Amino acid sequence: MQSAGQVEIARRPLASRTNExxxxxxxxxxxxxxxxxxxxxxxxxxxxxxxxxxxxGAVCLYRIQRGGRRQIIEFAFEGDVIGLGVATAEExxxxxxxxTRLKCxxxxxxxxxxxxxxxxxxxxxxxxxxxxxxxxxxxxxxGQRSATERLATFLVSLSRRNQDFGRxxxxxxxxxxxxxxxxxxxxxxxxVSRTFSKLKSRGVIQIENYKTIRIxxxxxxxxxxxx
Amino acid sequence: MQSAGQVEIARRPLASRTNExxxxxxxxxxxxxxxxxxxxxxxxxxxxxxxxxxxxGAVCLYRIQRGGRRQIIEFAFEGDVIGLGVATAEExxxxxxxxTRLKCxxxxxxxxxxxxxxxxxxxxxxxxxxxxxxxxxxxxxxGQRSATERLATFLVSLSRRNQDFGRxxxxxxxxxxxxxxxxxxxxxxxxVSRTFSKLKSRGVIQIENYKTIRIxxxxxxxxxxxx
DNA sequence: CGGCCAATTGAGTGCTCTCAAGGCGAGTGG
DNA sequence: CCACTCGCCTTGAGAGCACTCAATTGGCCG
Numbered sequence: 001m002q003s004a005g006q007v008e009i010a011r012r013p014l015a016s017r018t019n020e021x022x023x024x025x026x027x028x029x030x031x032x033x034x035x036x037x038x039x040x041x042x043x044x045x046x047x048x049x050x051x052x053x054x055x056x057g058a059v060c061l062y063r064i065q066r067g068g069r070r071q072i073i074e075f076a077f078e079g080d081v082i083g084l085g086v087a088t089a090e091e092x093x094x095x096x097x098x099x100t101r102l103k104c105x106x107x108x109x110x111x112x113x114x115x116x117x118x119x120x121x122x123x124x125x126x127x128x129x130x131x132x133x134x135x136x137x138x139x140x141x142x143g144q145r146s147a148t149e150r151l152a153t154f155l156v157s158l159s160r161r162n163q164d165f166g167r168x169x170x171x172x173x174x175x176x177x178x179x180x181x182x183x184x185x186x187x188x189x190x191x192v193s194r195t196f197s198k199l200k201s202r203g204v205i206q207i208e209n210y211k212t213i214r215i216x217x218x219x220x221x222x223x224x225x226x227x
Numbered sequence: 228m229q230s231a232g233q234v235e236i237a238r239r240p241l242a243s244r245t246n247e248x249x250x251x252x253x254x255x256x257x258x259x260x261x262x263x264x265x266x267x268x269x270x271x272x273x274x275x276x277x278x279x280x281x282x283x284g285a286v287c288l289y290r291i292q293r294g295g296r297r298q299i300i301e302f303a304f305e306g307d308v309i310g311l312g313v314a315t316a317e318e319x320x321x322x323x324x325x326x327t328r329l330k331c332x333x334x335x336x337x338x339x340x341x342x343x344x345x346x347x348x349x350x351x352x353x354x355x356x357x358x359x360x361x362x363x364x365x366x367x368x369x370g371q372r373s374a375t376e377r378l379a380t381f382l383v384s385l386s387r388r389n390q391d392f393g394r395x396x397x398x399x400x401x402x403x404x405x406x407x408x409x410x411x412x413x414x415x416x417x418x419v420s421r422t423f424s425k426l427k428s429r430g431v432i433q434i435e436n437y438k439t440i441r442i443x444x445x446x447x448x449x450x451x452x453x454x
Numbered sequence: 455c456g457g458c459c460a461a462t463t464g465a466g467t468g469c470t471c472t473c474a475a476g477g478c479g480a481g482t483g484g
Numbered sequence: 485c486c487a488c489t490c491g492c493c494t495t496g497a498g499a500g501c502a503c504t505c506a507a508t509t510g511g512c513c514g
Binding site: 374414415421 | 501503504511
Binding site for chain 2: 066069073086091092114115118121122124128129131133143144145185226
């Protein structure tokens with residue numbers, strides 16, 4: 001299906017360190033904005049005027065469905081980009097979960113930067129590409145997994161994120177309520193709560209308090225999360 | 228939150244007719260490949276060597292989970308792009324559902340084109356952006372909706388696609404089996420079948436044969452699909 | 455006609471949801 | 485310091501929807 005040469009070149013595809021640096025510079029020089037917990041960054045249908053990057057805190061992207069049920073599409077934590085895409089209007093709502101600092105680049109500025117500098121374009125492409133992957137993984141999770149597996153998957157992803165940021169992967173400080181978790185995992189708050197209890201009684205986790213979870217058996221948690 | 232000027236400029240964002248034309252030219256000059264039904268285009272983990280566009284036929288992108296269950300991430304029909312993203316390896320499996328013709332551009336070629344021509348980059352960005360939107364909509368569907376609503380959503384999306392391609396939106400020629408639908412909607416084949424029967428008995432659809440569905444009550448189908 | 459595959463239908467189970475009550479912790483006021 | 489309240493979480497009981505297992509039907513092809 002392909003020669004060794006093609007594979008070789010494919011190993012350094014659109015992504016690269018250079019892009020990252022150029023893009024980082026853009027973010028570094030951008031304006032910063034603070035958002036209190038529960039405040040909305042934007043609502044579905046708003047004209048898309050900025051692209052954001054979470055500097056600290058946490059934001060959730062969600063959509064409301066008929067019947068008033070809420071689906072959280074994604075949690076955006078430190079380093080995550082929000083609002084990328086070619087649409088002229090926002091496609092979902094964005095709400096801060098806790099006090100959050102955001103880097104903001106006006107779409108106008110970004111479009112110009114993208115036209116002038118291919119590296120910036122590729123940097124954005126990378127970010128978008130990563131979001132697509134995340135979204136598809138989440139999709140698989142919702143389509144196939146039980147409540148226990150979904151929650152385990154969520155906890156493992158938080159643990160991995162801790163590790164990536166040099167924090168203790170064994171202690172999870174949940175920046176979210178049970179309701180948020182439920183809406184993210186496509187469950188009800190009661191099921192999430194029961195599932196936490198089940199994991200606790202199985203000795204997989206320990207619940208220090210509502211917002212702090214200690215992982216006692218990483219192996220089993222990861223097994224439940226499915227690999 | 229923004230001035231009128233910003234909104235004005237935001238109305239012609241990264242997407243544009245020019246990009247489309249430049250990108251179309253790329254596709255037009257690309258190599259074509261034929262794939263018989265059930266054949267795989269690529270498997271998860273394969274080195275990413277081409278980006279594809281469906282010229283005719285249908286492809287499904289799927290992942291296998293522990294326990295052997297399959298989640299279909301996306302159906303790719305005529306005009307849809309497959310394999311975009313910065314990863315060096317394929318992230319899911321791609322299998323032809325029927326005899327399919329594909330346009331292929333080597334990743335190497337694409338990367339060069341992207342570096343030289345910002346329009347091509349933006350065209351790819353658009354495609355990726357669209358895929359993200361689709362994926363998120365599908366995610367919401369799986370997270371929140373009942374079997375009936377999910378199937379209705381699927382049928383409505385097929386109907387819309389028919390309309391977009393100038394075909395009769397009232398007659399759906401399913402290029403997929405019940406199993407495919409089940410794996411796409413996160414249901415079992417029996418539930419899909421029962422749901423078809425329910426829609427039939429409610430007079431919403433008419434089942435000409437397994438592969439041909441006639442919509443008898445668009446309004447109710449769209450209502451079930453949730454808007 | 456018989457074999458095969460896909461789809462349908464039925465019966466029973468189980469996981470998650472709904473509805474409802476109770477517990478925990480923080481903040482407030484007497 | 486304690487009682488009260490409020491928000492968030494937990495736990496319980498029962499119902500319902502989708503799943504599992506199993507049998508049957510329908511269409512296609514040799």
